[in-house]
Every structure is written in C-alpha cells, then in structure tokens.
Amino acid sequence: MLVPVLLITLFSACKKQESNIDVVSNDKTKPGVVTDIQVKNFNGGAYITYKLPASPNLLYVLADYKINDNKSRQTKASYYTDTIMVDGFAKTKEYQVTLYAVSRANVKSDPVTVTVHPDLPEYLLVNTGLALTPDFGGVNVFGLNTTKAAVAVHIISQNTTTSKYDEKEPQYISTDTVNFSIRGYQDVPVKFGVFTSDKYGNYSDTLFTTLTPFREVLLDKSKFFVYHLSSDSEIGYGWEFRRFFDGSTNEPDGWHTNPGASPTIQGTFGLGVKAQLSRFTLWERVNGAYGYANAKRFTVWGSDKDAPQDIALPNNSAAGTIIGDWVNMGSYNFPDPPSGLPPNQANASDIDFVAKGVNFNINIAAPPAKFIRFVINQTWGGVDYGNTMEISLYGNPL
Template sequence: MKIFKTLFFISLVTAVLCSCKPDQLKPVETDKSAPGTVSNIKTLSRPGTVKLTYTLPSDQDLLYVLAEYTDKYGKVIQAKASYYTDSLVIQGFADSAVHKMSVYAVDRSENKSAPVVLDVKALAPPVFGIKSSLVLAEDFGGVNVSYSNPNEADIAIVVSYKDSLGYFVNNETIYTKSKQGSFTSRGFSSKSTVFGVYVRDRWNNRTDTVFKTLTPFFEKQLDKSKFRTVILPTDIGDYGSGLVISNLWDNVINANSNMWHSRGDAGTPMHITFELGVTAKLSRFVLWQRPGAYIFNHGNPKRYEIWGSTNPPLDGSFNNWTLLKSCVSVKPSAQAPGVNSQADVDAAARGEEWNIPLDAPKVRYIRVVILENWIGGPQAHIAEMAFYGSDN
C-alpha cells in the first residue's frame, strides 16, 4: 500500500509540472487598448542631440515613451525614456537638417499610442566644431595634433599619412572626451610627409579630413651611457644597498634589485638630480615603476615633476631650473593600491610616457621631484627612465 501511495504522489506531481507552459516571457498585462498620446511636446536643439519635454498620458499601465526618426543614412534611430521622467534625449544626429520624428506612448502590453509627428532639428554634431579647431604641427618624430572639444563629446581622432605608394594609412586613433588637449602621433623619420586627420563619434558621424604636409623633427633616444649621478645639497640621494640613482639608466626594468630607492624616512616633496651628458632639446620621456606587487603602490610616484637646467646652482636651489612637465600617474582600473587588473600590469610594463612642450628650452641636467607616492608614505622608488629628443 505504501508503495502504491508513493507512486500515485509522484505521478500527480509530474502531471502538475508537465501542465505548466513556459509563458513567463509574455507581457504581464495583455490588454489590446492603446494608451493615450504624449502631449505638450517641446524641443530643445543641442549639438548632435535633441531633447524633448512633454506631458505623459494618464494611463495607469504606461511603461515608456518612444521617439524615432530616420537619419540621413536611411537608418531608423530610436530612443526610450521610462514613465518616471517627462523628458527624452535623442543623440547621434549626423546633420542639422530637419527630420520628421514620431513620438509614442507605450504600455506594459507593448501597445503603442497613435504617433505624434513633429519636425526636429539638432545643431551640428560636435565632431564638426572639433574639426574646425584642429591644429597640426611638426613635432619630434611625428605630427602634433591639438583640438578643442567644449561639449566633452566622446570622439575618436584618427591620424593617417600618405605612404610611398600614395595611399593614406591610419597611424593612430586617439579616443577622448577631454574639453581640449593635444597629442603627438610618432614613428616618422625627418622627411616631408602628408598627414591627414579626421574626427568621428560613436554613431560613426565623421568629418572631412584635414591635410597638412609637415617635416617631423629628428628624434632619438639619448645615450644612457653618458648619464651620470649629480648630488646637490638639497637632494635626497640614495637609500644605499645598491639601490642608487644610476640604476635609473641601467636598462633593467623588471628587477627589484635594480632601481633607485630613497631613504625610508625621506618625506615628500623630495628630489634627485642627474646629468644627461649632452645638452638636448627633449621631446619626451618614459618612467617605469618599481615592478611586481609595487606597481601603482607603495613608493612609486603618483604626482611628480621633471625639471631641466643647463647650469644648476651649486647650492641645490631651484634657481636656473625650468619646469618641463607636471605628471599625475593614472591607474587604468582605478582600483585601490595593491589590487591590479591586467590593464594595470600592461600599463606599468609599457611605462608612463610624457611629452615635453615644444617651447621648452634645451637642458643638460634633470631633476625629478616626487610630490606624492601611491600610499602617501615618506619613501619613493623608480625602476628606470629614458629620454628622447635631439642633441644636435
């Protein structure tokens, strides 16, 4: 009897489960009544965008508002906003032409209201204003591109050049939303080159190309065998135990025994000095952090400055020194010190590269000023540095 009851129970449960149909993906409500229309629509034109403000219909099952139009490429563009808000922003306009836009109210059963059709017109997309601000100039080993992006639009600046066969080849793409900035696309010899630069956004709106023929300045890595340590009265000097300043130019990056390390009680700000062995017009430099668990951590520099001089005073003061670059180290993952992503590891391995302004004077002596390390402690360490430019 017990066996019979058990089998009967199992059969009953199985029958109940099998009778259930997988309809959980259907709308919670299934009425066929369309909601009322959106009313009192007002438009505000912005660069590449149009903002709508409106009054929602009073339907209790209203879910969202939908706006759509067909862009100049024939693609239907849609944007949605929930019933919690009374405004909607449509982005990605490729021009400033008038477009017919349909606005719908949509309920929880995906019923759409009758459309409200209106004419909308965005201001010119930001990429066109950015294109008009582009300035291309000769730089060490390449072309310097400066730009203005007042709307902080997400953009890509694409740099190309004409190769020996007369074709334009992409050299570099810089992604940014900075209000203004400049960068140098390098890898070119010192000969006349036709460069082309254009701007595009994430909707693939793109500008015409700006062309300019330039002759990049000659650039080379300065010979580290000519570098030498200089100890001036105000310098922090070495930690000792082989962790000396000259380790900064021994071409060893991935060893904790080959680095410069300050005294443990040095305190910030602190500085060290060394000579390049030549008087050079610098284009850039690269700094490599102490490796391993120390990247973006411990005494690696977070805020630091590079100063240059041709005749530093013997009293160790900053007279006759010129500030070449103020640097703030940026950790790609933005995670706390000691927690590193692969992007952090890769960035540390590449080194932190910084351009020196084109109007900076020639220098022979370098002073590295550590303002802050990654944990706010009193010590500092650097694995390696390299300097580029021309000593002609």
C-alpha cells in the same frame, strides 16, 4: 516506472511555470496620439515635449527616426514624463521624428510626425576646431571639447610606399580639451588627416595638412653620467643613482634613496649632449607597484649650463619655473592603477602596466637641457624615501 514519473513531473513543472506568466494587458484598444508638441534643439539632438493622451492603458511614448542616411534609431519615454529625447543626428539640418503612444498590450497609436533641427553635433563641433602642428617624431592634435562629449579622434597619414592612408589607434576623448601626440615618424614631410566620430556611428569629414615632424631620437644613455650635488639624496641599500639610466629595468638595477637621510628625494645627472627634450619613459619598481617608495608625483628639472649649481628646489611648482640654474621641464603624476585599487593593492594588470614603462611628454616650449634633476615630490606609500628603476629620454640632440 521511472520514465513515466519523470515525464509527469516535468509536465507539471511546465504547467506551473506557464501559469505564473503575467499578461501585460488584454486591452487591444488603440491609444490616442500625443498633442501640443514642442521642440527644443541641442547639439546633435532635441527634446520633444507633448501632452499625453488620456488612454488608461498607456505604457510609453516611442520616437522613431533616422540619424543619418543609413541608420535609424528609436528612443522611449515612460508615461510618467511628458518629454522624450532624440539624439545621435549626424548633421545640423531638419529631420523627421515619428511619435507613437504605445499601450501595455504593445498597441501603437496613429503616428504623429514632428520636425527637429539639431544644433551642430558635438563630434563635428570638436572636429571644426582641431589644429594639427608638428611635434617630435610626429604630430600634435589640439582642440576644445566644451561639452565634454564622448568622441573619438582619428589620425591618418599617407604611406609613401603605397600612397594609401594608414590609421593610428583612435584617441577616445571625454574631457574639455583634446591634446595628444602621434609619434613614430621621420623628420620628412608627411600628409596627415584628422576626423572625428561618435558613439552613434557618425563620422566627420577629414581635414588634411602636410607637416614635417621634428627630429626625435632616443638619447644615448651611454653618455649619461651622475652629477652629484650636495642636496641630492643619500643612496640606500647600494642602489646607486647611476642605475637609474643603466638600461636595465630589473632589480636591483634601480635607484633607491636612504630612508630618513635626505629632506628631498632627488638625483642629478648629465646627458652628455645638449638636447631639446620631447618625452621620457619611466619604469617604476614592480615589487611594490603602486605602493611604498614608488614615485607618485615628481618633477623634471633641466639646465643648459655647463656646470649648474646646487639650489633648493620647491616641492610644488609650475612648468617653466626658473630657480637658479634650473627650469621646471614638467611636473607629473604617475597614472592611477588601471584596476582602480587603492595603494599597496596592485593586481596583475597594474603590475603589467608598470612593467611596460609609462610615457610622459615634455612641453615643446621647454628650453634645451644638458643636465636633468629628477625630484620625487610624493611616493605612493607616503614614505620619506624613493625608488625608481629606469628612465629613457627622447628628443633632438643639438
């Protein structure tokens, strides 16, 4: 008895579900075509305006077009508007766009063809202005992205063993400036190439140049030493400043200042060599990641004096500022948590990000240094003491 009852119930449910499906339209009349067409071109695309047909069952206007030799694209515009945008074109040249008025019954009008001539696509606009220059351990890529387009910048380099080109991970840019460095190369001539792409699958030509990267090594931390000056912060909880460069990122092998004891949060150390610095890696405290005493804003000051003198340094200053024996090598903001969570609420991805260490570049125009003063200008928790676990510096010992 159970099986027939189940079948009857299922059949009834199916019948009820089918009865609730609304048919968009039974009117199979072909709609009229769009008329009075005008075109306004922009970078990589065009706006097409038109007069809609007087068809009562019109639903939308469809544009069908090829954006490059291999790929077609379609865009739609509701009958509430008289403009459709076509974009993603690979070059600045003439393209044919076919327009259809489409009814609620999915019936197309006769085709109407219009010619567009997009301005130079944004990915090419970026590519034509890119400059490759030598950097420490690699190459720097600089250029402008005035329209803030979403583009990918690709760097390739010739492999001296295979003579083929190896590609680095693309850099995805949507800001008004392209400025990044690719590292990991020796200070010998390397043939580099750069090209750009966009989200539509268009690729620019590759620009090639041969450059010799500047020498970059990890500075020997066994040569570092504490150079305590009178305005440096008082140590808290036994976390001596020497632990800031002892090679360990584990607690308690870090630097911690004493709450309320110092007007500034800072420490000073010698490099044991004179070096043209290129970058540094900073490890913050995982316990309390993105909170409490971890550095949010900080400044790296350098001095090439044999015995730099103490002096009060400003909490806010621009790179290149000179105060006494010290020059601002760079003012930095620790990156926001990958999760987007507010301070003191770090999740597993945020903790993993902090634990790996974060790289910061030093301006290539910064002068050589023998001593470093690390100043925490603001902590994530807004407290008057600071902590960090470890720092590693890279550059060229002179």
